[in-house]
Amino acid sequence: MALIVQKYGGTSVKDAERIFNVANRVVEYYDQGHSMVVVVSAQGDTTDELIEKAKEINEKPSNREMDVLLSTGEQISIALLAMAIEKLGYPVISLTGWQAGIHTYSKNTIARIKRIDTERIKRELDKKNIVIVAGFQGINKYDDITTLGSGGSDTTAVALAAALHADLCQIYTDVDGVYTADPRVVKNAYKLDEISYDEMLELATLGANVLHNRSVEMAKKYNVNLEVLSSLNRNKGTIVKEVVNVEKMLVRGVARDNDVARISLINIEDKPGKAFLVFSLMAKHNINVDITLQSIGREDKKDISFTVAEHNLEEALKALQENKDVIGFEDINYTKNVSKVSIVGAGMASNPGVAAMMFEALYDANINIHMISTSEIKISVLIDEKDADLAYNVVHDKFML
């Protein structure tokens, strides 16, 4: 008799058939005696359609009104799922963000959850109702509707699980768990039974789209038992938790990211504070700098290379050019034709040989490494984009088979 929070994404509720698929799964758990809280996203393309409607009227609507508009998407989903569960003959009640007591900070469209007043949900659970909660939304202190930004529904689910001290938080998606690599690219990729919060965080950051960072961070903070699984089959999913068996496996997963560009600033004066100038400029433009490499100075000049997301490249170059004199470099060069391949695993920290194994795999495949970046549980290399798929496969197979 557990308290289980489930979250179903937009594709899982995109039409009547899928909604009944979800309804059946929910009542199956309910029939086993569990208390059920179910978070749903907006159906399929609803959010995009609403954004389209808004743009037709105002290219730059206020974030407040955007949230009033977008929050209707999840409200439609909760009503429809509740109706499906009613149809199956089970007691159910739907709650919008504000009805579920989800209070956020003020900032519209990217609001963070402040607290959850669980009183209403608990009352409904006591009445043996299945409780359906709209994901992605809450209210701020002005009683205005807010939305939580990308990954918002995952975050709602994890926050509810934390606030309700749920035994398990299941995130249903269209893949059946966390894989060692993207199975569409790496043919030997396989599903993990479990992964630690930290590893999941690194993989999420590196572009594995299974779970959003924010929800994993929150799960880690409140020690929520997470399970990632598919709404379309009955396979066991992947459990995300604090500690997993690190002995068994050095590397938990491999990631590849093609949305990468390299920028090099040539012949910067070799004086303290120059690198700081560059990176604070990027921060001011909200551009994340990833792998960085500083050449050893020759005479009084050096080069600084770093990577940014390819979709930030144009803005980064513009900002750098405008500040050429302040920063004091001679030239910029850049390329979009690079990719990043990373390995993630809590076991790495105590195994210095891991990096060498990765480089060996790449060397054997005749793949050139441009830049390297390492952390406690991650090693990333920058390579030519044309080598990315091959690198992804050989690195994966080196560690994971």
Place this chain on the structure above:
Amino acid sequence: MALIVQKYGGTSVKDAERIFNVANRVVEYYDQGHSMVVVVSAQGDTTDELIEKAKEINEKPSNREMDVLLSTGEQISIALLAMAIEKLGYPVISLTGWQAGIHTYSKNTIARIKRIDTERIKRELDKKNIVIVAGFQGINKYDDITTLGSGGSDTTAVALAAALHADLCQIYTDVDGVYTADPRVVKNAYKLDEISYDEMLELATLGANVLHNRSVEMAKKYNVNLEVLSSLNRNKGTIVKEVVNVEKMLVRGVARDNDVARISLINIEDKPGKAFLVFSLMAKHNINVDITLQSIGREDKKDISFTVAEHNLEEALKALQENKDVIGFEDINYTKNVSKVSIVGAGMASNPGVAAMMFEALYDANINIHMISTSEIKISVLIDEKDADLAYNVVHDKFML
């Protein structure tokens, strides 16, 4: 510098162009220095589409979940209208039913408004914001979303006007006021400058679809100055108020209703309580009985004839047949081929010649009258449906030209 509540229906906000039409009209009033509260309905067919979505999942969803679903329609409208007004460069804020403090009784899908906490609206008006309010919706004491049923957005507007002590409540629709008759049928029909609450109520009941009864009743109760006008042109509308000049005009409008059927119960025992039995049976089935005629008894038997809405006929006949023995009649006959033509006017009560004029007009056109019903400000006659359009025109022209 007045406080004006405006209400725009679904066709007035059905697409981006219409929304900007409304936005422009609202800011025009705002520019004249007025405080503006604007109530909007769901866009065009949105409500029907949402009902369709629900029916696909559950033929009989609970009223509570239906309201969660349907209320999204108005929420989309308020966000889009607010975005349009933002685009025009004016300060604006949208409020859902619960944000606007609209508290209703519990009953879902046909909730009545209990009270309005105007605090938030007043605060926004003080900040010089144009306030957009979702029509048709509120919350009950359980914090559940409720909707107000048909005519709900009109009711929201009038209730807000009453609660805010607004100077004027304008109901924008796709006709530019209240006409003496339906201009699509009666070629000499013309728009009234003003009409009394009571006359408007009778006309609304008799099938003039301009304003819903409930909103007129509320306007009368709180003495709200109502104006009915078109969102598509700049014509003056019709003012609905307590007292209008009755000297000027005996009859304010003519109505015709084809959704009528006559039922006759033949040879009922002529004993007290028999009519009561019949009408309480109809009431139990929520069927309104309109014109009634009781024949003068011959021997110990009499006939009772009455009209019901044609769409209630089948259910009425079934209920009567099932209770044939209790009521004690010999036979039923009925017809759908009847129509009701009515004249409405506060001036009638003190002018006994009005009925005679009406009958004369019908006699001149060779139209037979089956039944008659009169009230203080209304005379209705039941005639053959084939005569309805002609009757509508001749009665109109007799009084209104």
